[in-house]
Amino acid sequence: MRGFGQKDMSSETLQFRPAGERAPTRAWVRLYSGKRLDLLNPTPFDWEDADLAIGLARTYRWGGHSAWDLPLSVAQHSLLVLALRGLWFPQIDDPRADLRELLHDADEGLLGFDCISVVKPFLGEAYRKLTEALERAVALRYGLAPWTSLERKPHKRADRVAAASEAVHVVGWTRQEVRTTLRIPHQPLAKDPLTAIYGGTAWEPWPPALAAERFLNELHRLSGRLGASG
Template sequence: MGRDDHRNQPNRAWVRMPSERRLDLLDPTPFDWDDSDLALGLARTYRWGGHSAWPRPLSVAQHSLTVMHLRAAACKAVGVELAPLAALRELLHDAEEGLLGFDCVSPLKPFLGEGFRALTVRLENAVFLRYGLPHWTDKEHAAHKLADRQAAASEAVHVVGWSAGEVLHTLKITVPPLDDDPLHAVYGGTAWEPWAPPLAAERFLAELDRLKALSA
């Protein structure tokens, strides 16, 4: 069955983007959004179920920048630079959540079933194709997950309000939280404060444009 035939079937889930492009979440292609759509979607999609000890919740866009900077810092600590394409992959590691508009709390994902997992895999594949991202090696993915968990532990303490002990014993995140916000040195402002969606989108898009240019 071709793409057009599939889209004539009852099972479809259209999203109209601010750019006026249309994305069928059940049958995505790499051409169904532009970069500003993705940046805004990630800036308006919230982590931690939208809960926060601050006046606003933390966006996936801000989290994605944190993970990218943590990976870059980890590479620098051992005397190497994170390649632009690898940095772009870190920045886009949750990109499908911005297209879907939903960041599921991790322990709930198994309860959403195989259909949801397949949907997210299709969106991830479309993202990787659009931006020319290489698939993770086992070593690369392990390094990424370490940065992702370090970001999560730090967000849990500094953004949501869990204690370090609760992060370890209740949330079962074994990576210790950071004291210093890696984004503070780059952007200033108040450490660990969630950004407003327009600012998060602007900063995400600027980094996306920079890394795309370096990776070309």
């Protein structure tokens, strides 16, 4: 496997344009696997599972701010939300719904950007279309069904409980600020559900390589269950 930063020119040809001619718009990014992801026109074949795991592990919540030595990755957040689903609905065995939960922020890993919620309205319609295109590509790639209104309610609760808990235990917001400033109407959790699964120190952000490994393992586990049942 080639190392990070080593440029692969085997599939590219250098071309020269006449003076004054504008270069075509580049909206693609080269991923760890070597694949190219066109952010403006993504397809379900543009990335490998490991690319997604690495992207989510290197994309940070809360603007990258943290009271710990490391910021909190979207990969770790996604696993926390999935763990909450398992705690709240232990009687439901639905790997497809679990996979949708795990991948609820997958577009952020492909884009490499988790925009804080209060900024999103200022980014406008173009940003919304960009993220929706990535979400569609993810749904097609992994066979995710759209959320129904009944399904979305517990998902949003898990997502917001996770956010309230992260705000207090990871970033350093007070419980009062969670309610009055962040406007999250849920109490932060006392215990970190991920320590029961992975061990370690409660609420401590994982290093990117570890977050990517754990996310990828869960993605493969759920995908494998779907393949076995399909």
